[in-house]
Amino acid sequence: MPMTFATDRGDAIPLHVVETGALKDWLAGQLPRVATWVQTSGFKAELGQAAIIPAEDGSIAAAAVGYGDASARNRGRFHLAGAAAKLPAGTYKLVTDLDAGTLEPEVLGWLMAAYAFDRYAKASGIKARLVAPEGVDAGRIETIAEGEALTRDLINMPACDMGPVALEAACVDLAGKHGASIDVIRGEALIEQNFPMIHAVGRASDQAPRLIDMRWGDLGPKLTLVGKGVCFDTGGLNLKPGASMGLMKKDMGGAATVMGLAQMIMALGLRVQLRVLIPAVENAVSSNSFRPGDILTSRKGLTVEINNTDAEGRLVLADALAFASEETPDLMLSMATLTGAARVAVGPDLAPYYSDDDAMAAALDAAARKVADPVWRMPFWTPYEKMIEPGIADLDNAPSGGFAGSITAALFLRRFAGEATRYTHFDIYGWNPTAAPGRPKGGVGMGARAVLEALPGVLGL
Incomplete structure (x- = not known):
């Protein structure tokens, strides 16, 4: 079903949104047979409750969905989507006194609940369609849903059909849709143009490593998004166990998320000079795999001791961040499914992020609450810098000891972001392990909607 609003032709089914505390009064205002x-x-x-109210001829005259109370709503999000999943197919029109600010994330959740990944088998999301309520920005909401759908599709695609070549093709399609330019550096050209760590991580794959560089817009502040595009991560010679490898098709979730965000930015026409950089690789195993103990020299000139080939995402991001910082953008964000430590710390729902910019953090936190896209600020804890300095090289890609894994990874990336650049890093999961309202099991965007909401204030748009 399309992730768009239905057109109200006058036959939409009235759908009453009822809070628990208002149920008695609402029932008192209904016909006796309806109340009964x-x-x-x-x-x-x-x-999550839904009730169908039949007409005398057996058709649906109206419906009601429960909206609980404030305490219950605080335990989740996209509450109308949870109830909508229990409604039969049809077109519904909300009857509610909820304000537009409350309704916008709710109706977005409804649209996102229509998503289903059906490339390989029949699948469907909710079948109930919604007429856009008065007062909400329907076009903006549909655009955000479209960006989310792009992110989900890319993450859900298995690596056999979403390797570096296919990820590049998806970027080319996105660029063509919005009139963006795109440049791609592939294979040995990465060595020639000084992207040694992207090349080292991806060289063992049959699909050549590449750096995808997309640009859009020529007015406004410079905004650069960098997304980790590891299309499959075996762990390299530090091979992952089978149980840990099963979801590694999602290791390009950072790339998928910045592509979804870029889709939103371009479709909404934000006045920015947008750049998207995606190092697209497969961390494969072959005779020419990079090895534990190797020392790589990065684009920035910093040397990196490889203590674990399964900590590869920070390597490809480092070269991309160094490249991006050479332009000194007004704001740079990286998104990556980078560490298991982040998941241990905050679980699969929260998008942890790192920023030294208090204004950026305040804007993100406020935006996240407004649009129901939860984020959580983590510390760039400078005293831990010594943990990523092995002595034999400038940096260690996988410090021993097991402490603060997400923080040390973020500190590693900060070394390459450039001191003159406002930089924020997201260590996302990119996967919803259990179906929830508006979020079916599988690939999911994290943090992108909060960023989109925060950008105008942060960049003065």
């Missing part, structure tokens, strides 16, 4: 029917059906206006 709703009560008999067990409807208590709790979150």
